[in-house]
Amino acid sequence: MTDENEGRGRGVRGVRGAESQGEDAGQGQGQGEGAGAGGGDRGAGVAAGGAGVAAAWDELVATARRTVTDGLVVGTSGNVSVRVGDVILVTPTGVPYDRLTPSDAVGVGLDGRQVLGSLRPTSELPMHLALHRETDARAVVHTHAAHATAVSALVAELPLIHYMAGALGGPVRVAPYATYGTPELAANVLRALDGRTACLLQNHGTLAHGASLDQTYDRTAQLEWMCRVWLLSSSVPGLPPHLLSPAQLREAGDRLAGYGQRGDGPRGQGAAGDGLLG
Ligand SMILES: [Zn+2]
Numbered sequence: 001m002t003d004e005n006e007g008r009g010r011g012v013r014g015v016r017g018a019e020s021q022g023e024d025a026g027q028g029q030g031q032g033e034g035a036g037a038g039g040g041d042r043g044a045g046v047a048a049g050g051a052g053v054a055a056a057w058d059e060l061v062a063t064a065r066r067t068v069t070d071g072l073v074v075g076t077s078g079n080v081s082v083r084v085g086d087v088i089l090v091t092p093t094g095v096p097y098d099r100l101t102p103s104d105a106v107g108v109g110l111d112g113r114q115v116l117g118s119l120r121p122t123s124e125l126p127m128h129l130a131l132h133r134e135t136d137a138r139a140v141v142h143t144h145a146a147h148a149t150a151v152s153a154l155v156a157e158l159p160l161i162h163y164m165a166g167a168l169g170g171p172v173r174v175a176p177y178a179t180y181g182t183p184e185l186a187a188n189v190l191r192a193l194d195g196r197t198a199c200l201l202q203n204h205g206t207l208a209h210g211a212s213l214d215q216t217y218d219r220t221a222q223l224e225w226m227c228r229v230w231l232l233s234s235s236v237p238g239l240p241p242h243l244l245s246p247a248q249l250r251e252a253g254d255r256l257a258g259y260g261q262r263g264d265g266p267r268g269q270g271a272a273g274d275g276l277l278g
Helices: 003-010 049-071 124-134 145-150 165-166 181-194 213-233 245-257 265-269 271-277
Strands: 078-085 085-090 114-116 139-143 197-203 205-210
Touching: 049 078, 049 085, 049 139, 049 213, 078 124, 085 114, 085 124, 085 205, 124 139, 124 181, 124 205, 139 213, 139 245, 145 205, 145 213, 165 213, 165 245, 181 197, 205 213
Parallel strands: none
Antiparallel strands: 078 085, 078 139, 139 205, 197 205
């Protein structure tokens, strides 16, 4: 299953295969709600968007590929966005990340109208737009990471198994289930993210946001790791795991917030996540 992209032949655009799982498998028409319907000349990929857009698109594609190579995403079942000024660059629906080129760049405005590219944006566009509109997010990463998705089906909040929840703003909530790609799911996610930089989506996956793609990727990976740890520690018969108290988590969160080299550009913005190393 992890090799599903390799069997489809190379260089074929729009292999929106039925074998690809998840909402971005590109089932038929009508996806990318609010994305504006085709037509019009939106320029050829990032060339129309300038150097900043080109660099951001490269970073977005690299991040999307990393979610696959690190096992957080199977096929095209996740999606990534990054904001450059008033343009939200997003992964297109149904195109394997290893085939994305600079000319495939997809950009939308905060109102969801497509301003760059001709491929359809991710079907989770409403969720990404909600985050970019309602929070200070510069980047958003959504995955169906296995352990996180498993936990999302078990609890309403990730038990306090590790202090790194403090780096995500506190106990990680699970957003109630709603159909993928809907405004209802976007609203549920926004509520679950109140005061947090990551949450789980019930029976679905993860959502994290941050000041950069690197930071947001790191938060996603930390969340998946914590879910894995909780599943491991809670799977020993007769030995329920010790959990941290809310006060212990707050104390760790305060230390993490003050850790590292803050206010020093993108590297400094990732400092909270680096607290794990210290
Ligand atoms: Zn999804």
